[in-house]
Amino acid sequence: MIVTCVYIYVKPEFIEEFKQATMLNHLGTIKEPGNVRFDFLQQDDQPDCFLLYEVFKDEEAVAAHKQTKHYLTWRETVNDMMAQKRKGVRHSLIAPTDPDLW
Amino acid sequence: MIVTCVYIYVKPEFIEEFKQATMLNHLGTIKEPGNVRFDFLQQDDQPDCFLLYEVFKDEEAVAAHKQTKHYLTWRETVNDMMAQKRKGVRHSLIAPTDPDLW
Numbered sequence: 001m002i003v004t005c006v007y008i009y010v011k012p013e014f015i016e017e018f019k020q021a022t023m024l025n026h027l028g029t030i031k032e033p034g035n036v037r038f039d040f041l042q043q044d045d046q047p048d049c050f051l052l053y054e055v056f057k058d059e060e061a062v063a064a065h066k067q068t069k070h071y072l073t074w075r076e077t078v079n080d081m082m083a084q085k086r087k088g089v090r091h092s093l094i095a096p097t098d099p100d101l102w
Numbered sequence: 103m104i105v106t107c108v109y110i111y112v113k114p115e116f117i118e119e120f121k122q123a124t125m126l127n128h129l130g131t132i133k134e135p136g137n138v139r140f141d142f143l144q145q146d147d148q149p150d151c152f153l154l155y156e157v158f159k160d161e162e163a164v165a166a167h168k169q170t171k172h173y174l175t176w177r178e179t180v181n182d183m184m185a186q187k188r189k190g191v192r193h194s195l196i197a198p199t200d201p202d203l204w
C-alpha cells in the first residue's frame with residue numbers, strides 16, 4: 001500500500017476552478033482498479049491549501065494512475081492555478097494493515 | 103465528516119516505543135462508533151515524522167475520542183517522546199461525500 005499526501009497551494013482567484021478540475025480527477029481515480037482512496041480536502045484555516053490523500057495498492061497502480069487521461073488532463077489544467085509547485089509526500093503504512101479496513 | 107492530519111516529530115531514540123504506543127491508540131480508536139479512519143503512517147524520507155490521518159463522523163465523535171482511555175493514555179505516554187509539539191491540521195471534506203466510500 002502506498003500513501004501519498006499531495007499539498008497544493010492554489011492562487012485565490014482559481015480556487016473554484018481548481019475544485020472543479022480536481023473533482024473530475026477524483027471521480028476518475030476512484031474507478032481505477034489499483035486505487036484505494038483519493039480524498040480531496042481543503043484546509044480549514046488556509047482555504048487556498050488543498051490536500052489529496054492518495055492511496056494505491058502498489059507501485060504499478062501508482063504508475064498506471066499517472067498514465068490515465070483524467071490525471072494528465074488534471075495536471076495540465078491546474079498547472080497555472082497553483083501558487084507554488086505542489087508537493088507530494090510519501091508514507092509507509094503502519095496501520096491498518098488489514099485489507100478489510102481499506 | 104471531520105478530517106484532521108496530525109503531524110508528529112519523534113525523538114529518534116523513541117521511534118519504536120512511539121510506534122507501539124500509537125498502535126494501541128489506533129486499535130482503540132477504530133472501535134469507536136464515531137470513528138471513520140485512523141491511519142497511522144511514517145514519512146518515507148523522514149522516518150522520525152509520523153502522520154495520523156484521523157476521520158470522525160462529527161464534532162461529537164471528535165469530543166468523545168478525546169475522553170477515551172486509549173487516547174488519554176497515548177497522550178501521556180508519548181508526550182516526552184516528541185521532538186516538538188504535535189500539530190493537528192483540520193480539513194473540510196470536498197470528496198468523497200458518498201458515505202459508502204468511507
